[in-house]
Amino acid sequence: MENENKFSTAKDIVEFLAEKFPKCFVVKGECKPLKIGLFNDLAERVCAETPELSKTRLRHALRFYTTRWNYLEAFKEGAARVDLDGNEVDTVTAEQVEYATKNLETSKSVFEQKKKSQNAGAKRKFVKKPFRKTDGEKSAEGAEKPARNRKFNGAARQNRNQNSGAYKGNSIGTESFEQIDITTVDVGSKVHVLCGGTKAVEATVIEMAKDVVGVELVTGMVIRVSPDRIGR
Known part of the structure; x- marks a missing residue:
């Protein structure tokens, strides 16, 4: 069970491959184009x-690796393709560069569209509804304020207490917070966010930009933070 959990995601498998074949795979940084047909060698040895x-x-993990932006950006005409041991076995052709470039442009376009859609959804969530006056409320200047509804206020306090408990239950202390490499995070990733004070709150990534990350906290609040405040 422990070994199965070790490979629960494609990202976990890529980290395993980078450790086992460091001259072929990388977790972050500049990639090298892989040998055509590398999967067969990989399956045989792993x-x-x-x-x-x-x-x-293993196939899903390899596809995850070869569709990442930094991998597609590594395709330059004449660049060497490598095998599992880092040996140069072939070179990238102009046709392969064109194919990789198209895939990269498509991937970035899909990402931008998804980000715009999520931003629009976040804005709608924070649109304030106009205040509607009741029939019994006076509109003239200096009118009396409506009496407080004690039953409603009590319910509101109860909801705040419940939300406060939920907030604490999905947070960790800053001493347990571990900053992560932002290049390993994508839209939909579960993370913890430093929101000030002594707690890091559980959140879901909904936006990725150059110098800012948009997240939705477990409380429903959507905020944007700098990458150094994202961790696990």
């Missing part, structure tokens, strides 16, 4: 030694 890692999951 699956036998690591039976809990199936060929299907």
Whole structure:
């Protein structure tokens, strides 16, 4: 069970491959184009030694790796392709550069559209509804304020207390907060965010920009923070 949890996501498998084949795979930074047909070599050398890692999951991880932006950006005409041991076995052709460039442009376009959609949704969430006066409320200047509804105020306080409990239950102390590499985070990732004070709050990434990350806290609040405040 422990080994299965170790490979629960494609990102986990890529980290494992980068550790096992450091001259071929990288977690972050500049990538090298991979040898065509590398999956067969990978399956032969990995699956036998690591039976809990199936060929299907290995294939998904390889696809995840080869569709990342930093991998597609590595395609330059004449650049060397490498095998699992880092040996140069082939070179990138002009046609392959064109294909990688188109995939990169498509991926970035989809990301931008998704980000715009999420931003629009976040703005709608914070639109204030106009205040509507009741029939019994006076509109003249100096009119009396309506009496407070004690039952409603009590319910409001109860909701605030409940929300406060939920907030604490999904937060960690700053001493347990661990900053993460922002390049390993994508829209939809679950993270913790330093929001001030002594707590880091659980959140979901909804926007990725150059110098800012948009997140939705477990409380429903949407905020934007600098990458150094994102962690686990």
